Amino acid sequence: MNHLFQQVYKQKPVGFLYSLILLAVLSGCASSSANPEGGAPPVTALPVFKAAAVPASTHREYNAALEGKVNVEIRAQVDGYIDKIFVDEGAYVKAGQPLFRINDRPYQEQLSNASASLLAAQANEEKASLEVSRLTPLVDNNVVSDIQLKTAKAAYQAAKANVAQAQAMVSNARINVGFTLITAPVSGYIGRIPYKNGSLVGRSEAQPLTVLSDVNEVYAYFSMSEIDFLQFKDKFPGNTIAEKVKQLPPVELVLPDNTIYPEKGRIETMEGQFDKTMGAVSFRATFPNPNGLLRSGNTGKVKLSESFAALVVPQEATFELQDKIFVFTVGDSNKVASKPITVSGKNGAYYFVAKGVSAGESVVYTGLDRLRDGMVIQPQPISMDSLLKARPL
Template identity: 65%
Template sequence: MKTRTHTPLMSLSALALIVSFTLLQSCTSGSANPGPQNQPPALPVMAVPISPVTVYQEFSSSLEGKVNVEIRPQVDGYLEKIYVDEGAYVTAGQPLFKINGQLYNETLNNAKANVLAAQANVQKAQVDLDRLQPLVDNAVISDVQLKTAKANYNAATAALAQARAMAGNAQINVGYTLIKAPVSGYIGSIPFKTGSLVGRGEAQPLTVLSQVNTMYAYFSMSEPDFIAFKNKYAGETIEQKLKNVPSVELLLADNTVYPQQGTIELVQGQFDKTMGAITFRAAFPNPNKVLRSGNTGKIRLPQLFNQVLVVPQEATFEIQDKVFVFTVDNNNKVASKPISLSGKNSYYYFVNKGLSSGEKIVLSGTGNLKEGAQIQPQWVSADSVLKANPI
């Protein structure tokens, strides 16, 4: 007995509906315009401008006052008084610390007494000499006694000089018990307290006094940067080249530019073998005492280009450490081009090779572009771009 397989009526009806819907969609698609996915993408395009530009090389730096003096005791004793507080500004000659001077005062008094005794001995020797001289002149006595008196007088005079030297040394030590500021500047940390025993053998200074009217900014250049630096400026020697280096700027830790410009004064004589770098020193005036020793920042070394091509960084992309842009030809087709940079800032690359003035580039939206793709250029003026983000 054969078994029949019946197709349910509901299934046939559903199939008919699906076919009808497919045909309808097909007809609709055939009669409509091509979808936007088939159109070239509309992208902003700009002609590359040329402009005078100042670019900066930046080097990390640390700041120190022109004079940083370690204040150390020159005599031993207990710290009796501290006249200043940490961070205070002091003038040259102002008292800073007082070491107990009782021992040194007594030594001075003893030395002064020795001076008086030595003076008395000199006077006595002089009296003996004056008494014997006429006797020898009149041949009353031999000159042996006179020679002895002269020797005694010379010995007494030498003893007086020695006593005076000892008194002077004692006086100096008494003076050392009062420690004064050698220069004007700011007091650093004071690790000792009143009553601390201090002395010449102490490894730690009482404080550090920084004179900050002029600040030194120390920074380092790698060997390639140093070679480029030497080739950039005129002069036979480094000293001559430094005279032709323009003023430098100091970028502070909060990314603001210090209002006073500085001058590169010297280059150290040799490279640091461990770092492969050489140290420079730039001097900055600090009239308002804003900068302090220990500050950090960046030295900005300027370089002026009279005419250079300006390309927004958003118009570029990188492949294996090379920077590229998409140029646009007369048929609105794009081609990738590598560019060579002479510098950059926060918004722009400055190009010395790879492009020409007025050449058209895609300004943004290059992430999905492919070589030879066609686009719809949306023209953007270079002036509006440079106005939005000034160089």
């Protein structure tokens, strides 16, 4: 053909026009020979699968703040200078172990003073008792007036009251002496210690001596939005929220480095009302912490999983148009039609379909960019089982 065109180009103008017409005729003949039937292009063969409901699972993650099961602020209950700090920050202590000692000399003196006052009060009580014993027979024999006996008995009662008051002062002084040695109320880990030896501390200090955390179990506090909470109410059995919480499956904790904490936890409680400012309600999950990996103040994500039977469609069998998700289904005469679907969730490479496609309906798997509504294809069946084996849910 190129050789013929070169020959035509060398000819005169009239002959050149004639030759162009001849080339057009020859080209038409060549096209007819390439597609002798002159009909539609050949039918495209594309893989097609039947949508099916399969066991699936999905999960939601909620940001969580971790706290020890017991977080105790250790505070001074008497005023004084710190004489001794027995522990270091981050140390593990057992219940009853000494933590701080406050100078106890002023309180020992108060105890000595109170003890002396008690002895004096007891002596006065004994003296008043003797006076009552002396006057009783004299009154009985009409030697003295009974007024003197009544006065002696009143003095005895006052002396007894003074003894009780003195005993209370001694007990109070002993308690204050005991407060100078601060011990751990529970077993746990010591937090930051902002004070040093010689620091003046007391009950009026805003900052505690330290915080002691019992982290054998850890609480993870997280919040659900109102929408998530309404979905939660519908998904799990039970007549009350408490019953629904008991039916929740174990939850996982995703650590800040995206690893999964090895121990599973359980959701135990939820708050009684929504936070008006956040529009959310708080839940509490409990995780065992036998190795002390988790500490108060850690963060993470509570991962709540849900198992169900769902109609699944691979994501590559879908396309998006104007914020909607579509698939191509195969109908009569192998004609394709686009259908919008409602996605309730996703897991890996699959969408969970709530509406739009029915179980057993044929869906085009790949090659969607070549399809238009009404086109005829040649289906190449593939099973959903083979897709799930290649890429499990």
